[in-house]
Amino acid sequence: MKQKKYKRIDKRLITEGSQIDFNLFLTNETKTHMTLFLQSDSAVDGNAKVRLREIETLYISEEEEDRYKVFVDKQLQSIARNREISTEQKARLVYEKATEAIDSMFKNPESLENVKNVQPVVNSFIEIILNDSSAVESLMKITAHDYYTHTHSINVSIYTLSLGAFLGISGKELEVLGMAAVLHDLGKSKVDYEIINKNGKLTDEEFAQMKHHPSLGHEIALALGITDERILTGIRHHHEKIEGGGYPDNLKGDQISQFARIIGTCDVFDALSTKRSYKDPMTSFESLQLMKQQMVGHLDMDIVNSFIKMLHKQGKS
Numbered sequence: 001m002k003q004k005k006y007k008r009i010d011k012r013l014i015t016e017g018s019q020i021d022f023n024l025f026l027t028n029e030t031k032t033h034m035t036l037f038l039q040s041d042s043a044v045d046g047n048a049k050v051r052l053r054e055i056e057t058l059y060i061s062e063e064e065e066d067r068y069k070v071f072v073d074k075q076l077q078s079i080a081r082n083r084e085i086s087t088e089q090k091a092r093l094v095y096e097k098a099t100e101a102i103d104s105m106f107k108n109p110e111s112l113e114n115v116k117n118v119q120p121v122v123n124s125f126i127e128i129i130l131n132d133s134s135a136v137e138s139l140m141k142i143t144a145h146d147y148y149t150h151t152h153s154i155n156v157s158i159y160t161l162s163l164g165a166f167l168g169i170s171g172k173e174l175e176v177l178g179m180a181a182v183l184h185d186l187g188k189s190k191v192d193y194e195i196i197n198k199n200g201k202l203t204d205e206e207f208a209q210m211k212h213h214p215s216l217g218h219e220i221a222l223a224l225g226i227t228d229e230r231i232l233t234g235i236r237h238h239h240e241k242i243e244g245g246g247y248p249d250n251l252k253g254d255q256i257s258q259f260a261r262i263i264g265t266c267d268v269f270d271a272l273s274t275k276r277s278y279k280d281p282m283t284s285f286e287s288l289q290l291m292k293q294q295m296v297g298h299l300d301m302d303i304v305n306s307f308i309k310m311l312h313k314q315g316k317s
């Protein structure tokens with residue numbers, strides 16, 4: 001008989017009252033065999049929750065991984081809605097799950113499934129941002145301060161969703177905006193790894209290569225079957241400049257979609273406020289000041305001003 005394989009899972013997702021449709025296992029001290037902790041098709045009751053506190057790690061059988069994934073998607077959103085879990089904890093959990101989903105997306109950007117797996121993450125961010133006035137602040141505390149493409153994508157999504165909500169974007173449209181933000185740098189998966197992770201400023205030639213990422217991302221999105229213009233332009237035009245001179249299409253003003261302008265603003269803010277190998281991070285205040293004073297022809301100042309108001313409101317709540 002084929003040996004069963006097990007996969008470690010995040011036990012914080014097994015909350016009291018949830019219904020599981022897969023078996024949960026735990027292992028003995030010497031990790032030589034698995035025993036059943038909770039059977040499929042049962043509810044996690046108070047008793048199970050108490051026992052769960054004593055257990056370090058839970059496992060599922062790999063055969064049931066698909067069912068577990070569906071469960072995680074549903075759980076993330078109900079955790080985000082749960083008033084008994086602190087904002088800090090929620091933010092941490094959702095951020096961690098986002099990192100996992102976006103990591104796999106960048107590893108294999110041609111997989112439609114990987115891209116689809118990102119939508120529940122976006123939706124759970126929306127859930128906590130809309131329902132909790134201190135969520136953005138909590139999320140900002142845990143946003144990674146070192147720059148990597150995947151953490152940058154998450155940070156930009158958080159800022160974009162908060163700003164979008166502040167500007168009155170809601171419902172399905174906010175979900176689309178979140179997807180556009182998550183996907184905005186997808187094209188970087190096609191740029192040389194050494195250029196993306198270079199320890200220092202890029203040479204002109206390297207920068208020329210780097211500049212292909214918006215159109216490469218646009219191509220990947222098209223190949224995946226994404227047809228929503230708001231997502232496609234969000235990816236392709238997030239490096240365009242309001243007075244022209246940006247890339248790849250040298251657009252101006254209204255030619256740049258609202259989504260691309262929002263994402264472009266949040267992109268710059270995250271780039272300035274995170275640490276790069278060749279520069280220290282700026283504080284939020286310094287970043288905003290630079291954006292306002294030195295990026296007038298580059299960014300849409302109405303959007304920058306709204307971004308400042310949104311962060312200010314967050315700080316006060």
Ligand SMILES: [Fe+2]
Nearest residue numbers: 184185213238
């Ligand atoms: Fe970019």
